[in-house]
Amino acid sequence: MPSPRYWREVPSRLRLEAARCSGCGKVNYPPRLICPGCRGKESEPVTLSKTAKIITSTVIHIAPDDFLFEAPYAIAVVETPEKARFMAQVVDCDPSSVGPGMDVSLEFRLIRKEARSGILCYGFKAVPTASWEAKS
Amino acid sequence: MREVAIVAAAMTPFGELWEMSLRQLFAEAALDVIKKAGVDHLDSIYVGNMSGGCFVGQEHLGPLMADQIGMAGVPSTRVESACASGGIALRTAFFEVASGASDLVLASGVEKMNDGADVTNVLATAADQELEVYHGITFPGLYAMIARAHMEAHGTTEEDLSWVSVKNHRHGALNPKAQFPREFTLEQVMNSTLVAEPLRLLHCSPVSDGAAAVLLCPLDQAKKYTDQPIKILGTGQATSAMALADRKDPAFLDSVQLSAERAFAMAGVGPGDINVAEVHDCFAISEICCIEALGLVERSQAAGAAASGLTALGGRIPVNTSGGLKAKGHPVGATGIAQIIEIFEQLRGESGARQVQGASLGLAQNMGGSGASSVVHILERM
Ligand SMILES: CC(C)(COP(=O)(O)OP(=O)(O)OC[C@H]1O[C@@H](n2cnc3c(N)ncnc32)[C@H](O)[C@@H]1OP(=O)(O)O)[C@@H](O)C(=O)NCCC(=O)NCCS
C-alpha cells in the first residue's frame, strides 16, 4: 500500500473518527460527503466507542499472501453502540469460539506488514470481553 | 427501442487451461461465434473482464481483442463489474442494438486466472479495499459471513449448503465444457477442507480460465443468421452498498431482488413463469440467497430447495443446469456470458442430457463482489 493512502486513512482507522448525520442520525464510518441513509450533507464528528457486538463472522483458513502465516484467523462484522458497523479480526481467543452475538472490545493492534512497501499497518482488532467469556 | 435477439453462441471449455493465454481464449470463443453466424463484419464488440491487469498484467482489452480476431478498426470496449462483468457486457451490447446504433454486436467475456497471480488477493480487489480487504478478508470469507448470517436468521444448515454443491455437480457431470464434470457425495462435500468457515472447498467455485461470446442483432434481422433466434425479453441491473457491513441485512442480497424486479417489469413476466434459470452460485450460499431474492422459490423453501429436488433437473424450477459456477467453473469475466449460453441452448432444445423439456422462458443472474452488483436477463424462445 502506498504511504499517502495509509496516511489519508489515519483519522478513521487509527482514531475511530466517524460522523453522525444531522438529518437522520445515522453514524457513518468512515465519514462521507453525503449520508447514504438520507443524502443529508450536514454531520457532526463522533468518536466510536471501543466496544462492539459481532453481527456475523467467519474463520479464514485460506488466506491472501500477506496473512498467510496467521491462518486460521477469525474475522467479523461488528457493531458499536453508536450502530456503526465495520470489519475487524477477532483475536486472543479460539477462532472457532467466535460467532454472532458475541461482545468484544476494540484494541489498537498491528493489522499487517504490507508486503510490497514494508509499511506496518495498524488499526483495531476485536477481543472477546471477559464478561462474554464468563457467560458462555 | 428495437427488439433484440441472440443468434449465435460459443464458449471454450472452462478449466485450468495452461496452454491458452487471455487473448487466445477470447479469440477461440469469438471466432467460433462469428463462424456459426456466418457474418463477415461486426459493428461493435464488448469484452467483459474483471482483472486482466492483476491476473496477467494486461489492460486495454477492447482494442487488443478486436485486433486478435482481425477486426482492428471496430469499436471495442472492455466492461468491468467484477464477477458480473460478462452479464453487464451483454446488457451494454443489448442497448447498443436496441437503440438502433448498431446491428451486429458481439458480447463476450474472458478471464485468465491461472497464470501465477495471487488469485485470492486479486479476487479481493472486488471487495472494499479500505474497509474489508485491509483486515484480511477474502472472497470466500465474505460469503462465509453471509452464510453465517443466513444460518443465524433462517436456520440454514451446512447440509443445506452441501446439497447445492451435490446438485450442481450432478448437473455439471452432464456438461462436457465443465471444469469438474463429476459427481460428489454429500459426505465428500461436508468433509472437504475448510476454506472460510462454514464454507469448505466443495462449497466454492474454482479458479478457472475461459471465454464465452454471443452475437446480438435486431430481432427482425435474426433469421438471416439462424433459424432459431432467442429474444432478450428483459434486462435489469442494480447495485447495493459495497461493504457487507453497510447492508441492512447481511443475509439478504438486495441488489439481486432489485435487478430481478427491473428485468421482470421490462419482460412483462414474473418469477413463476420461468422454466429454467442460471444463478450466480460462486459459493453454495449464494445460490440459496439468489433463488430467494429472485423469487424463484418461496423464502422458506430456499435453503432446502436443492435437497428437496425443487431446483434439480426434473424439479419444478431447475437451477444451474450447466453445473453452475461450482462445477462448470468460474472464469470471473466470462461467467455472465456462459450463463446466457446455457439458457440460449436450453431454449433451443440443444442441451442434450441436461435438457429441460419444453423450456420457453429462461433467466440468468450474474453478480459482482459480495453482491454489490447484480444483473438479470430474461430470454424467450421465439
Ligand atoms: C477454494 C479455493 C481456495 C481452493 O483453492 P486451493 O486451495 O488452491 O485448491 P487447489 O488448487 O490446491 O486444489 C486442491 C484440489 O481440489 C480440486 N479443486 C480445487 N478447487 C475446487 C473446487 N472449487 N471444486 C472442486 N474441486 C476443486 C483441485 O482440482 C485439486 O484436486 P487434485 O488434488 O486432485 O489436483 C479456490 O478454488 C478459490 O479461491 N475459490 C473461490 C474463487 C472465488 O472466490 N471466485 C470469485 C467468487 S465471487
Ligand SMILES: [Zn+2]
Ligand atoms: Zn442521514
